[in-house]
Amino acid sequence: MSETRIPATPPLLTVAGVTRRFGALAAADDLNLAVLPGxxxxxxxxxxxGKTTTCALISGELAADEGRIGFDGRDVTAEGVVARARRGLVRAYQVVALFPTLTARETIEVALIAPTRSVWRPFAARDRDRRLADSAGEVLRRFGLDPDDRRPAAVLSHGERRRLEIALAAxxxxxxxxxxxxxxxxxxxESAAMVExxxxxxxxxxxxxxxxxxxxVFALAGRVTVLVAGHAIxxxxxxxxxxxxxxxxxxxGEDDAG
Ligand SMILES: Nc1ncnc2c1ncn2[C@@H]1O[C@H](COP(=O)(O)OP(=O)(O)OP(=O)(O)O)[C@@H](O)[C@H]1O
Structure with a gap:
């Protein structure tokens, strides 16, 4: 007799019994969540x-009062934003708040320089700049943005800014x-483009x-977690x-259930 076995994939991210209080309010309340790779x-x-609070707890912007956060098999509960980002746990931030005067290409170039400085070092400066511009152009085109657009991020349309935010994180x-x-x-x-x-x-x-x-959500997500009052129900x-x-x-609600 054959038996179908579902291989147990270890989660990439585990939120285990995490609580975060603001005064008397528990914005995350013994929260459990597992995100599987892919x-x-x-x-x-x-x-x-408590959705935004949960994001901040996962990225490391907020510290948990109780519970553990695991990423890629390691306990990252005590680590801050930068250490978690180095491990590959990255949150998309509002670009305009970060770099309002940079163009889209400059914004991406800054992101590309940061983690890969040593990779570019062997190349001559001019060659390095060209490679950087090429890589930034590739990222921008992938997100439907024009690498030759000279406007600062602050004056981009709302949709363009959201795409730049995600391009920056990506x-x-x-x-x-x-x-x-x-x-x-x-x-x-713009929503349809963002879904794609x-x-x-x-x-x-x-x-x-x-x-x-x-x-x-229902078009994109493989799995959905529902949070109510800081708790995954x-x-x-x-x-x-x-x-x-x-x-x-x-x-x-009943109307959305069909
Ligand atoms: N820094 C803070 N100080 C005090 N209370 C906070 C703080 N941040 C969040 N809260 C409270 O924690 C609860 C959860 O807020 P949170 O923003 O995480 O919810 P959310 O699910 O993201 O909401 P929304 O869908 O409206 O964005 C709310 O009652 C909120 O007022």
Whole structure:
């Protein structure tokens, strides 16, 4: 008799019993979450559920009061943002807040220089600059941005800025990319383009994304975790989540359940 076995894949990221309090409020409350290598995992939940707090706990911006965070088999609970980013755990940040006066290409060049300085060292300065510009151009074109655009990041359209943010994070070649509401504020066309961008990104990186747009979540995610009051109430495939009575009651509502 043959038996179908599902190989147990160790998670790339494990959030184990993590609690983070702000005064009397537990924004993350004994939270458990596992992100498997290669998946697009969506974190959804009502306003104030603790999604952004969870992102910050995972990236290392916020320290956990209790619990452990594991990445790639190591306990990274005590590590800060930079140490976790070096391991490949990278969050996409708002570009305009970082480099408002740089062009898209300069922004990406800065990101490319940082982790690979030693790789460029053997080349002559001019050759090095050309290679850097070529690499930055490649990254930008991949995200539908024009490498020859001379405008500073501050005046790019909202959609262009969101794409530049993700391009900047992707240029670091993360193993796990954290995206906090990548579709927020985008129109229908820009949203559709962003969904495709995220799908492309998933070829090279595992993705954990917080998103309110359920159509996009259910189109992109392999698994979904539902957060309510700092607690993960369910994790499963989009179909399982849509059919989960607890999720319908707490978040999705009857209309979205069909
Ligand atoms: N720095 C802080 N100080 C005090 N309370 C905070 C802080 N950050 C978050 N909170 C509170 O923690 C709870 C969770 O907030 P969080 O932003 O993580 O939720 P969210 O699920 O991302 O919400 P939204 O969908 O509205 O972005 C909220 O009640 C919020 O007011």
């Amino acid at each position: 998946e697009i995992h969506a974190l959804i939940g009502p306003n104030g559920a 240029a670091r070649r993360p193993r796990l990319l954290l995206l906090d509401e990548p579709l927020a504020g985008l129109g229908p066309e 961008t995220i799908r492309t990104l998933a070829a090279d990186a595992t993705i954990l994304m917080v998103e309110h747009d359920m159509e996009a 369910a994790t499963g495939t989009p179909d399982a989540i849509r059919a989960d009575a607890r999720v319908i009651k707490a978040y999705l």
